[in-house]
Amino acid sequence: MAFKAFLHILSAPMAVLLLSGLMTGAIAGSACASPVRTRIVSLNLCTDELLLELADPSHILGLSPLATDCAESVRCEIAATYPVQRPDGENLVVTHPDVVLDGTWHRPTVPLVTNALHVPFVQLPSIASLEDIPTQIRTVAHAIGEDARGDDMIRDFADRLESLHPAHPDQILTATVIGANLAGEEGGLISDLLKRAGFRLSASERPDGTIALETLIAHPPDLLVTGMISEGASLAEDAVHHPALRDRFTGAHLLALPGRLTMCGTPDTLDALTALIAAHDRLTGTEPSP
Numbered sequence: 391m392a393f394k395a396f397l398h399i400l401s402a403p404m405a406v407l408l409l410s411g412l413m414t415g416a417i418a419g420s421a422c423a424s425p426v427r428t429r430i431v432s433l434n435l436c437t438d439e440l441l442l443e444l445a446d447p448s449h450i451l452g453l454s455p456l457a458t459d460c461a462e463s464v465r466c467e468i469a470a471t472y473p474v475q476r477p478d479g480e481n482l483v484v485t486h487p488d489v490v491l492d493g494t495w496h497r498p499t500v501p502l503v504t505n506a507l508h509v510p511f512v513q514l515p516s517i518a519s520l521e522d523i524p525t526q527i528r529t530v531a532h533a534i535g536e537d538a539r540g541d542d543m544i545r546d547f548a549d550r551l552e553s554l555h556p557a558h559p560d561q562i563l564t565a566t567v568i569g570a571n572l573a574g575e576e577g578g579l580i581s582d583l584l585k586r587a588g589f590r591l592s593a594s595e596r597p598d599g600t601i602a603l604e605t606l607i608a609h610p611p612d613l614l615v616t617g618m619i620s621e622g623a624s625l626a627e628d629a630v631h632h633p634a635l636r637d638r639f640t641g642a643h644l645l646a647l648p649g650r651l652t653m654c655g656t657p658d659t660l661d662a663l664t665a666l667i668a669a670h671d672r673l674t675g676t677e678p679s680p
Contacts (some may be wrong), residue, residue, distance in 0.1 A: 426535035429488040432457075433477035433500065436654035437491035437514050439465050440530040443656075444539050447472075451487050462650050464658040479503035489533055517655035519582040520663070523547060526655045547657045554660065556588035556667050557676035563612035565589040566601060579652055579659075580615075587666035588674075589613060607634055613669055614639040617649040642672040 430445055431452045432438045438457040441450060442465045454477050456462050457469035475481045479499030482490060489510045492500060496513070504511035512533040514526060524544045531540020565584050581591060592601075592611040606614075614635070651662040 424532050424535045424537060427487075427489040427533070429486070430491065430534055431475070431482065431485060431487040431489075432491040433496065434491065434493040434514065435463060436493060436516075436526070436656070437512075437530060438469060439463065439654055439656050439658070440514075440527060441491060441534070442468050442472075443543065444527075444531050444536045445534050449534070451485055452481070460650075462653055464650050464653075464656065482507065482509070491530060491533060517579055519579060520551060520586070520655075520659065521582075523655040523657070523659065527657075543657065547660070550657070550660055551663075554586070554663055554667060556670045556674070558670075558674045559588050561588060561670075561674050563589050563670060563673055564592045565613040565615055566592040566606060566611040567615040567617065568601065568606075579655070583652070583659075583663050583666055584615075586663055588670040589666065603632060603634065607638055610638060610643075612673055613643055613645060615645045615647050615666070615669075617647050617652070642669065645669045 426449070427445075428449045429451045430441060430449050432441045432450075433454050435454055435456040438453045441453070442457075450472050452473045452475040453469055455474050457472070458466050458474060460466035463469060475485065477492070477500070478497045479502055482500070482503045486507065487509060489512065490500070490504050491512050491514065494513050494515050501511055503509075510533065512529065514529060517523060517526060524547065527540050527543050527547070528537075531537050531543070567580055567584075584591065589612075592609070645665060647662055647665055651659060651665075
């Protein structure tokens with residue numbers, strides 16, 4: 391009644407404008423809200439990991455096969471309790487999800503099936519720096535209707551990132567990275583992690599992130615970072631075990647970084663930054679060697 395009386399006091403044009411503004415705000419608010427998805431399928435390791443953190447367990451219909459591989463997934467133990475399905479379109483016909491999450495590299499049948507079923511198909515691109523991770527989180531959270539949880543995760547990520555820095559950031563050391571998923575090209579995730587930890591890529595590094603063993607021995611960096619996924623998985627990982635490297639890089643000058651920490655852009659990527667900062671602190675005499 392009070393609101394009606396207020397409208398009577400207003401001139402007609404003003405009343406129309408007021409009501410129009412209220413309705414526009416309500417419509418905009420409803421447009422921003424994403425419906426909670428209850429039949430979610432993830433076909434990509436990176437969307438698997440974020441989904442496991444953001445969604446209700448009962449809403450996850452299936453994960454990719456890599457989700458349960460502890461050599462590549464940081465959430466493998468939790469993922470083992472969920473259904474796993476092949477990342478192809480045929481399985482989507484059977485499961486009929488209400489949203490499908492994947493990377494930008496996918497099988498051609500996936501978009502064909504999602505289009506035919508009128509199911510949202512959300513693709514998550516790879517990241518180039520830690521600054522891309524909040525966008526990754528927000529994309530998945532919005533796609534499954536868990537925006538509030540996404541905001542909380544982003545806030546926690548930002549708080550932790552703010553607290554991570556080397557004790558002597560002015561002492562820039564050199565580093566070379568070899569091994570699985572640790573290509574050290576400029577502008578990539580590893581390059582960003584090294585820079586934040588107080589390192590720069592060794593001058594002997596090639597533009598594509600590879601380096602000749604002879605060059606590495608002749609011009610050793612302050613830190614050699616090796617990344618492992620599984621024994622014998624690649625030639626890069628075979629190089630890690632070369633006797634010349636084992637003899638040349640020991641103690642504080644060697645850091646074995648699990649490849650799964652840099653496989654995707656998730657809050658767990660900060661564990662890799664933490665390890666690199668600890669290595670920098672050991673080399674600058676701030677932290678004792680293990």
